[in-house]
Amino acid sequence: AQRVTQPEKLLSVFKGAPVELKCNYSYSGSPELFWYVQYSRQRLQLLLRHISRESIKGFTADLNKGETSFHLKKPFAQEEDSAMYYCAPWADTGRRALTFGSGTRLQVQP
Amino acid sequence: EPEVTQTPSHQVTQMGQEVILRCVPISNHLYFYWYRQILGQKVEFLVSFYNNEISEKSEIFDDQFSVERPDGSNFTLKIRSTKLEDSAMYFCASSSLDGAVAEAFFGQGTRLTVV
Secondary structure (H helix, E strand, C coil): CCEEECCCCEEEEECCCCEEECCEEECCCCCEEEEEEECCCCCCEEEEEHHHCCCECCEEEEEECCCCEEEEEECCCCHHHCEEEEEEEECCCCCCCCCCCCCEEEEEEC | CCCCEEECCEEEECCCCCEEEEEECCCCCCEEEEEEECCCCCEEEEEEEECCEEEEECCCCCCCEEEECCCCCCEEEEECCCCHHHCEEEEEEEECCCCCCCCCEECCCEEEEEC
């Protein structure tokens, strides 16, 4: 079965600490992978996608096909990074829509 | 910057009633989606819509649900005979191309409360 797993419901770090939000997927084919973010009282928005290999707001995510992971990382967390983060694969077989993980709430404390 | 707009922001309805959730996607977008998020749970795919027809739907999207693009700008989700468990946040999204290629833009959501 196709599945995406975000094992941590809550990740709390201090400002300036490194952050790693975990995402593991189990998908047939070669999924496109995305991270979406939802700041408090705002809409879901795209943070980054693996194919573009960009760094957005200091976040990066590397696709590791061997480990089937797409962890989101930032070397120095900022308070404004506090939000819900969703890993979302888009498979090229089966359902052609985003499938969201359960999400991780990142809390950056001052 | 263009946005996906959803109305109302909050809808309270009695169990058994029908509700229509409205969305105005970004104007040049071609692909439309509905998702829902029950409080404390993950965002779940309901349905995708392209070229005036449903292209895919999840197991959640049963006969109780229907979608329509009545006038070329609105994209609606109708829920017939609402149940308590339909209470959730409903998100509309649109993209200019197949979402594997283009970013999906989300609305701010409609909170549906069934009492």
